[in-house]
Amino acid sequence: MKRVEGFNFSFNSSACASCGGACCIGESGYIWVNYPEIEAIASYLNISIESFAKEYLIRAKNRYSLKEFKVKELGYSCIFFDTENRVCKIYDVRPKQCRTFPFWGVYKSDTKELIKECPGVVLDEDN
């Protein structure tokens, strides 16, 4: 069980295998990537930064986000989520946003949506 100070829940990553990627698929959103992350993913894919940007990035709010695609009935998926095998295709170099899930600032005060979405989240008993 992983714990991070300031959060009122723990995270059991062994639940990831069974959930089918609820954090990579669902409502549309941004998957922010910074320049070092872009470099790392492009290098992992063995393509140039330019090709990577063209194929996989959108610009939003003065930042870069990975693209999404529509998945029938399930909402939107990160472009790097393999919806058939339910795995991240760039897991080893996934952005910080993905590596730090579910310990995001937004979930410090409100875990209502999070517990519906993520079976690995276990609320502290005093909640």
Ligand code: SF4
């Ligand atoms: S980069 Fe990987 S872990 Fe992050 S949202 Fe996309 S598929 Fe999920």
